Amino acid sequence: QPVLTQPPSVSGTPGQRVTISCSGSSSNVESNVVNWYQQLPGTAPKLLLYINNQRPSGVPDRFSGSKSGTSASLAISGLQSEDEALYYCAAWDGGLNGYVFGTGTKVTVL
Amino acid sequence: QVLLQESGPGLVKPSQTLIVTCSVSRASIRTGGYYWSWVRQLPGKGLEWIGYIYYTGTSYYNPSLKSRVTISMDTSNDLFSLILTSVTAADTAVYYCARVVFGYDTLYYYYLDVWGKGTTVTVSS
Numbered sequence: 001q002p003v004l005t006q007p008p009s010v011s012g013t014p015g016q017r018v019t020i021s022c023s024g025s026s027s028n029v030e031s032n033v034v035n036w037y038q039q040l041p042g043t044a045p046k047l048l049l050y051i052n053n054q055r056p057s058g059v060p061d062r063f064s065g066s067k068s069g070t071s072a073s074l075a076i077s078g079l080q081s082e083d084e085a086l087y088y089c090a091a092w093d094g095g096l097n098g099y100v101f102g103t104g105t106k107v108t109v110l
Numbered sequence: 111q112v113l114l115q116e117s118g119p120g121l122v123k124p125s126q127t128l129i130v131t132c133s134v135s136r137a138s139i140r141t142g143g144y145y146w147s148w149v150r151q152l153p154g155k156g157l158e159w160i161g162y163i164y165y166t167g168t169s170y171y172n173p174s175l176k177s178r179v180t181i182s183m184d185t186s187n188d189l190f191s192l193i194l195t196s197v198t199a200a201d202t203a204v205y206y207c208a209r210v211v212f213g214y215d216t217l218y219y220y221y222l223d224v225w226g227k228g229t230t231v232t233v234s235s
Contacts, residue, residue: 002156031217032217032218032219032220033217033218033219033220033221035221035222037157037222043227044206044225044226044227044228045149045157045206045222045225046225047221047222047223047224047225050211050219050221050223051217051219051221056223088156088157090157090221092218092220096173097173098159098172098173099159099220100159101156101157101158101159102156103156104156104157
């Protein structure tokens with residue numbers, strides 16, 4: 001039962017900037033780092049951003065993250081067709097004593 | 111780059127025990143600094159964290175699954191396994207193993223940096 005809430009879908013045209021929100025609580029987003037994972041169709045999730053806004057090697061700087069209070073956001077600038085995927089936020093939850101994922105957001109490039 | 115590869119039975123009957131194994135290559139699970147974890151994805155649904163194990167044998171589980179889950183490891187062969195008892199159709203999912211980076215630097219951090227490709231498990235009679 002996901003405890004981090006994301007919009008089910010967002011869409012944009014190539015080159016556009018889109019953002020995905022991740023709403024949590026004081027026991028997860030507010031008090032721990034947020035990570036983002038990208039799941040391309042038919043593949044395993046892949047780490048996209050860690051510790052709120054750090055990009056692993058190979059992730060384009062079009063992807064950026066931010067956090068404020070109990071909410072976090074993922075922004076994709078210069079949207080490209082290969083960005084069509086599911087995106088999940090995640091964080092450790094000190095109340096539940098476990099790692100929790102968001103509900104997931106499907107990004108569609110129009 | 112470390113590689114993780116899951117292997118599982120594919121099909122399990124209700125009430126039986128599911129065992130899924132993750133083989134780690136190009137790295138050793140005996141090395142400290144990483145947890146080794148399991149995550150599952152129910153059909154058409156999101157991701158659910160199952161738990162992790164450390165090379166010392168310490169393990170930690172999702173409270174919602176804790177009564178049915180055990181994660182074990184074979185350090186000699188760089189393998190770790192998920193054991194899930196009393197399975198039902200609700201346990202039908204793709205099971206992923208992943209490496210976890212964790213630590214503390216003003217804030218506690220925990221993230222899954224390397225994932226296997228996943229193995230599909232169906233619970234059905």
